[in-house]
Amino acid sequence: MSDRTLEDALQAAESPVDLLRDLGLGQFTKLPDEFTHWIEEQRAWQESCAFADQSYHMTDLRVEGTEAIELYADYAVNDFEQFDVGQAKQLVVANPDGYLIGDAILFREGESNFLSVGAAAAHHWLLYQSETGEYDVDAEMQGRPVATGRDPENFRYQVQGPDAVDVMREAIDGPLPDLGFFRFEEVTIDGTEAFLLRHGMAGEAGFEFWGDYANGDAVREAVLDAGEEYGIRRLGSKSYQSANVVLGWLPLPVPAIYSGEEMQEFREWLDLRQGLISIGGSYDAADIEDYYVTPVEVGYGHIVDFDHDFVGKAALEAEIDHPDREKVTLVWNDGDVVDVFHSLFRNGETQKFMDLPVPRSSACHYDEVRKDGEIVGVSKWMSYIYNHREMLSLALVDTEHSDPGTEVTLTWGEADGSENRAVERHEPAEIRATVAPAPYKQDRR
Template identity: 80%
Template sequence: MSATTLQDALDDADSTVDLLRDLGLARFTDLPDEFTHWIEEQRAWAESVAFADQSYHMTDLRIDGTDAIDLYSDYAVNNFRQFDVGQAKQLVVANPDGYLIGDAILFREAEDSFLSVGAAAAHNWLLYQAERGEYDVETEYQPRPVGTGEDPNNFRYQVQGPDAVAVMEEAIDGDIPDLGFFRFEEVTVDGTEMFLLRHGMAGEAGFEFWGDWNDADDVRESILDAGEEYGIRRLGSKSYQSANTVLGWLPLPVPAIYSGEEMADFREWLSLRRGLISIGGSYDSDDIEDYYVTPIEVGYDHIVDFDHDFVGKEALEAEIDDPDRKKVTLVWDDEDVVDVFASLFREGETKKFMNMPAPRSSACHYDEVKADGDVVGVSKWMSYIYNHREMLSLALVDTEYAEPGTEVTLTWGEADGTRNKSVERHEKTEITATVAKAPYKQDRR
């Protein structure tokens, strides 16, 4: 492919969907799939304490300067009127039509110093605006270090589970700061300085902490030593990815950057390598905008603040009181799931293999969801959760089908004509699913 920018590639492609559909699943992290066994690692976040290493799979964007908060206010849907030093926010950015470009976690480390951590899409958009706009800021961007052989700028770790607080009480020098949710302060572990954020995933209490990469090994071993008596387990990539289905956070929808004249200059600025992301699953549309989502339907409605001007405001104002879709959890029928595996032991075509616990074959997964024979939504992120003994997925469905207890079907398999080399030949099958709330698990953070 001779294209160097995303727009070059789109101009050369028969369609945007064709360009993205068969790219397959890129390497997620430099961590192993499992440190012990993914079932025991899942059990740890519910029964004791789990240790997650988030140092490799996200991008970092630092923005410093007196105009930094103005930049965020112009392009994020958030309210920044109260944003204290030592506070974190979910940063959400939309395109001019109100579709989600991406999100990240934004940390205010000093009055004019901000660090955001997350997938690349939101950071690409903010970097472009910082470079092209008249903002008095300096930026520093760290791509995903996975597979590059380069070290991250920072280590970023997390502990979660019923015993997470006890472990950190033992590991931290002195007392744990009295932190509100999504608040952070500087602490030390065996004399090593780092930031500590009050956080939690999978509905359990927890902390996230980060500092200079040179201290990564020492901090990790100190935390693991403190957690040994509590049965702490490190999360491999399999168990770590599966937590999203119970947390209710919907990662990696297709970024809303591939269409629209107002986004054309951005696509010409964005390199091809940073602009491509893979699509997979049974849902099949020729229109890339059918793969877009909005901040409201994925559950960020409480974050959107209409008391300031931002890109996408008008479209989100029109949607906020009457969204077309809602985020839900789908609980897959046990017998239908078992039949997928049983097909491996029968003559004839087999069903698409479910690689446990998170059977994805693309970054942006979309399975069609039907009711009464009509497509009423898409199932996005699925995982088997041992703690519930269920296969779950996060989905966006038409609001009339979003009531818990509603029965729908999802199509398991790839779209016709797929050439994704990470997927074996198979026949599509329908799986019955029951709508449940999202997050699925009681929040005990």
């Protein structure tokens, strides 16, 4: 830990945007980019079965104690009245102004024992509240193992695809539990205890399972052996990250922690290195709050429970029926995407290189989206999906332009004056796109 806090750095910077822009992109996971080829790995989740290793790129927060539910209910938008042992929830945390701090998957492993897995911001916020509030809980956070260099407490794997159920039926000892969606229970795999969650990715059926990290290799090999006859493939970093645009889950918007007096004491508590996250893309706003999103506009409106008091409730009540923006999928124009690559083979300045399938150069990517020359939204997570033969991105677009079939334009490139060392010199490219629903693919989970 350094002695500098996030608030120290913000006070010294010209603005929060100046502090965060062009920090580049850190290592996503310890896994290789590809185990076979990312195209074959993408095909596996649609045609057979894919195996994903999630052990290294997320943070964990364990909370234990008789008042754990009170802590979650005070700071998350969710309904906790019906939350059974063996159930998981999409935990969503907002700031006092109703902007999204972050989300995670929350597992109730015991009556007073909880584990959540996800990006760091929401976990830091909840850890801070557990330490400074009057809650009878013990909380412990594990940083991203790829960043800390330490082994994780748990292995965490997923299998998904049309053959995932059959693979897991072969892999576990005894009968496959009949689990409802987001329900889990303890099983054994090759004699090793693990929790098995009914889940899925990229719109396909699947399971997530976790247990003691020391047993991870044995469990992985047992599942891969069971899946061999089905053509199971391991997902590398590239193919794994590309699944989000199909599923419709919007990862890594800028956490809403960098402004507001009510967040200041938290920023004074948070170590600088834990509070930094990079901004990139063609969208260039001076106000950090222009990069914030709300739970409603990213698709979490249906899980907001207004029958209890929580931080951000008043702002979300005002927004819920009339959000300014809506999450959509943008289908990029094939010819315009091809022209980006064509620029490499002609004289003059080239356009920003697309390193397929996920051309990321910052943690929090924002490209401006325009309609008739006016900015009407931001394009966020983009990926080429071989199964659709399309370049797609998840975007937030003003509701008046969010109907499927609406034609818009996004600017591919970095903002003027960008100093992101992960990006080469280039000229911006205007790419036509068509609005489509999010999620883009029929959900068969």
